[in-house]
Amino acid sequence: MRVHLGSDHAGLELKEHLLNWLADAGYEAVDHGPFVYDALDDYPVFCLRAAEGVVADEGDGVEALGVVVGGSGNGEQIAANKVIGVRAALVWSEETARLAREHNAANVVSVGGRMHTLEDMTRFVEVFLTTPYSREERHARRIAMLTDYEKSHNLPPLPDSALGRGPAGS
Template identity: 65%
Template sequence: MRVHIATDHAAYELKEHLVARLVDAGHEVVDHGAESFDADDDYPTYVIPCAEAVVADPGSLGIVLGGSGNGEQMAANKVTGVRAALAWSTELATLARQHNNANVVSLGGRMHTEEEAWQIVSTFLGTPFSGEERHARRIAQVDAYETSGKLPTV
């Protein structure tokens, strides 16, 4: 699977760790930065291009990282077609994929050990969307709102 990944300084070391683990697990990784540690960099610079790449690359998934993961999730969700979920446990990663067909997972580098982060990421990547009608219907409602600015009538 192709995996897009991005972070700012706050999770730079975690990104480097995850890239190595992803490659070892056989994933094709596209690293959108940061390329080096810079305490003054800004997460939108890296996260938004990463999210855009996920949308432009059907079948791929994305990982965005920051100190808490909150801002990174918010930035990724500004990209049309992205469903980014902040996951702080494997259970949330599973539900994000199964129920919401999330295509980007956001994690806080200051919130998890490297091993906890790897477990969340590997769970996210390994969990398929359930395809259940109720979940697909809800995703379609959100997608319709995203494109039209109006909730569809049910």
């Protein structure tokens, strides 16, 4: 599996660690930067490229996921989610990493380099990379709604229960 990585200065150390860890674990890592420490760098430059790499590989039939890293992971997740076809999840535990893949088919994980230990963050990434999407109907339906909205910008219809009809509104 190919893993695309991007970060900012706050995530540089973790990204470097992950590059080595991924290689040792048999993954093909693609580093989208940064490549040197610059306290004034801008995470969108690197995280957008990592996210684009995931989508391009998926389009070519290559199994790929992405990892974006920053101080909190928030901005990096937001940046990655601007790329059409990306479902980036901010994770802070093994459970959130697992659920991001199982329920949301997330293809990019975001972690906060200043929020957790190196060991914990590595474990979150490991869980994310090794957890398959469940393909359960309810999750597939929800992802299809998001994909449809991404393409059409049309909101999904409200369910009858939200309109005061049906079992929930009875």
